[in-house]
Amino acid sequence: MAPKARNNICNQREKISLQQTMSSHVPIVIDPEAPRGLEQLANAVFLQTTDVPEGVRSLLPSETLPISTLLKTNIPDRLSTTSIIQPVHLCASPLDPHWTIDELFKTSLPPRTWLYALEENLSTMWASGVRSIKPPSPPSPNLRFPLWVMNFWNVVVEVAEQRDQWRAAEDWLSRRVQDSEIHKVRSLLGKIPWGLRLWSLVGHDKETRVGYLARLLSNDWLGERHINAISSYLNTRAQRESGSRPTSLVVDVDFPTYLSNHSRATTESIRAHEGLRMYADRISDHKYSRLFIPVHVGGNHWIVFSVDFVKQTFEYGEFT
Numbered sequence: 001m002a003p004k005a006r007n008n009i010c011n012q013r014e015k016i017s018l019q020q021t022m023s024s025h026v027p028i029v030i031d032p033e034a035p036r037g038l039e040q041l042a043n044a045v046f047l048q049t050t051d052v053p054e055g056v057r058s059l060l061p062s063e064t065l066p067i068s069t070l071l072k073t074n075i076p077d078r079l080s081t082t083s084i085i086q087p088v089h090l091c092a093s094p095l096d097p098h099w100t101i102d103e104l105f106k107t108s109l110p111p112r113t114w115l116y117a118l119e120e121n122l123s124t125m126w127a128s129g130v131r132s133i134k135p136p137s138p139p140s141p142n143l144r145f146p147l148w149v150m151n152f153w154n155v156v157v158e159v160a161e162q163r164d165q166w167r168a169a170e171d172w173l174s175r176r177v178q179d180s181e182i183h184k185v186r187s188l189l190g191k192i193p194w195g196l197r198l199w200s201l202v203g204h205d206k207e208t209r210v211g212y213l214a215r216l217l218s219n220d221w222l223g224e225r226h227i228n229a230i231s232s233y234l235n236t237r238a239q240r241e242s243g244s245r246p247t248s249l250v251v252d253v254d255f256p257t258y259l260s261n262h263s264r265a266t267t268e269s270i271r272a273h274e275g276l277r278m279y280a281d282r283i284s285d286h287k288y289s290r291l292f293i294p295v296h297v298g299g300n301h302w303i304v305f306s307v308d309f310v311k312q313t314f315e316y317g318e319f320t
Helices: 003-023 036-049 067-071 101-106 112-127 149-174 179-189 210-216 224-242 254-261 267-272 274-286
Strands: 248-250 290-297 301-308 313-318
Touching (some): 036 112, 067 179, 112 149, 149 179, 210 224, 224 248, 224 290, 248 274, 254 274, 267 274
Parallel strands (some): 248 290
């Protein structure tokens, strides 16, 4: 037999074996010291098994939809905290999936902690023969979803959290502002995509969804992420108003921790600490004349310190 013909037969056998592996209930035994090629094949099969089909993914709300549309979107609700939730290992089944699209979108979403446990154990369960996942609080005893339901639930939980945050924010505003102002807010919600990323309201150059702003419209206590967002906004505003070289810098909430942990810092220890070195270089390069430092004290109170490098003074103030 010619080498080319032999290779074609081998490729056909591998393809048939791969198809049988994906549809069979027989557990897949993976040798811990198997050849690299077999390990890559197993990983490829697992990734294909857990990939959400495009037909299902297309039914989820696009990130380009405005917030006002997201508020009206019909997606599964999250499980109540009082619901009886079965542990992950009791929701794994060796049987083929048994489900419909309607059941998928009507089944309540598991909590994130449950999804974390599923994500951590799914590859091991799949290798031992698990072929479907039952909801942790099943509406039907025979309901079994494909393994890709893990990734589907992770996406929908994020969408549901964004929707719930904006619903709470809109409700909070409607009870505190005049009708004309709430009309302006709703007009904005009809123009801003719910999946929009903000780059100027975060620290360390990480992105944040616009939904983060919804969390500021509440009576919740100010937390570190809120203060960091405000600090980033003030720095961006200062740069816009004073050109490319603002004279003041508002640090994020990590800076006071760096200082308190290095109260007797030397030049060498500052250079050795990544956070302190970053701020030292930034202050030196931009020649800031003033530094504002938000500090959380007493577990429930924020104050701000000010360092004036020109006058060589140190002040602090409280919010009232």
